[in-house]
Amino acid sequence: xxxxxxxxxxxIKFDTAGLVPAIAQQHDTGEILMVAWMNRDAVRxxxxxxxxxxxxxxxxxxxxxxxxxxxxQLLKEFRxxxxxxxxxxLVDQEGVACHTGRRNCFFRAWRASGWVEIARPLVSPDxxxxxKT
Amino acid sequence: xxxxxxxxxxxIKFDTAGLVPAIAQQHDTGEILMVAWMNRDAVRxxxxxxxxxxxxxxxxxxxxxxxxxxxxQLLKEFRxxxxxxxxxxLVDQEGVACHTGRRNCFFRAWRASGWVEIARPLVSPDxxxxxKT
Numbered sequence: 001x002x003x004x005x006x007x008x009x010x011x012i013k014f015d016t017a018g019l020v021p022a023i024a025q026q027h028d029t030g031e032i033l034m035v036a037w038m039n040r041d042a043v044r045x046x047x048x049x050x051x052x053x054x055x056x057x058x059x060x061x062x063x064x065x066x067x068x069x070x071x072x073q074l075l076k077e078f079r080x081x082x083x084x085x086x087x088x089x090l091v092d093q094e095g096v097a098c099h100t101g102r103r104n105c106f107f108r109a110w111r112a113s114g115w116v117e118i119a120r121p122l123v124s125p126d127x128x129x130x131x132k133t
Numbered sequence: 134x135x136x137x138x139x140x141x142x143x144x145i146k147f148d149t150a151g152l153v154p155a156i157a158q159q160h161d162t163g164e165i166l167m168v169a170w171m172n173r174d175a176v177r178x179x180x181x182x183x184x185x186x187x188x189x190x191x192x193x194x195x196x197x198x199x200x201x202x203x204x205x206q207l208l209k210e211f212r213x214x215x216x217x218x219x220x221x222x223l224v225d226q227e228g229v230a231c232h233t234g235r236r237n238c239f240f241r242a243w244r245a246s247g248w249v250e251i252a253r254p255l256v257s258p259d260x261x262x263x264x265k266t
Binding site: 004007008011023025029031032034035047077079080081082083088098099100102105107108109110112113114118 | 241
């Protein structure tokens with residue numbers, strides 16, 4: 001398993017910061033849930049554990065999606081594009097993907113007059129991350 | 134129109150190189166076609182002309198998708214994610230999206246034993262870009 005993962009990693013072209021963009025797509029509906037970033041360790045964890053793990057650029061640490069929100073992404077398939085610098089995760093999203101409580105992160109659409117919100121939160125961020133007491 | 138576009142641009146967080154990743158998704162099937170990069174001018178051209186225009190990092194110039202291959206992407210909707218650093222283009226792809234002649238760029242899937250190709254070219258790259266004579 002780990003040898004195959006190292007082979008998988010060898011085909012991925014990480015940028016100068018050691019990262020690749022990763023798209024998470026709901027496997028059965030095609031909905032694009034979010035885009036995050038992965039380093040080599042995030043790819044290893046994702047393939048080993050069968051759930052999405054990203055690299056948080058703001059917190060500078062591995063981020064197992066759902067570790068604080070319980071909104072995990074179970075991995076169905078892991079794909080790589082033609083030039084090897086973007087990965088696509090087909091996942092089964094538990095609950096919502098977006099930290100705003102929306103199902104996916106792409107809830108702003110451009111119209112002739114500007115951006116409009118096309119989706120509403122399904123849960124409150126407080127319910128996702130716990131109210132601080 | 135151009136004033137609205139400048140407002141649209143104001144919400145997009147370009148990285149230190151002045152770029153954002155852009156996902157192209159087939160609007161009616163949900164298929165993820167490709168990921169490329171946009172700078173501010175590429176966003177302007179895309180919104181003004183109603184077809185996808187990217188920034189080619191290798192050629193360092195604007196790249197109207199299909200300008201040499203005729204495989205244009207007609208823009209159906211332009212979306213922005215929650216933190217403003219990734220854009221999603223819902224498009225109608227003419228022909229194939231990938232320079233290899235495949236319908237989309239994500240034709241490698243990881244299996245326990247390594248990467249496998251899950252799609253074949255529909256046209257030859259020579260037919261797309263013309264044979265050099």
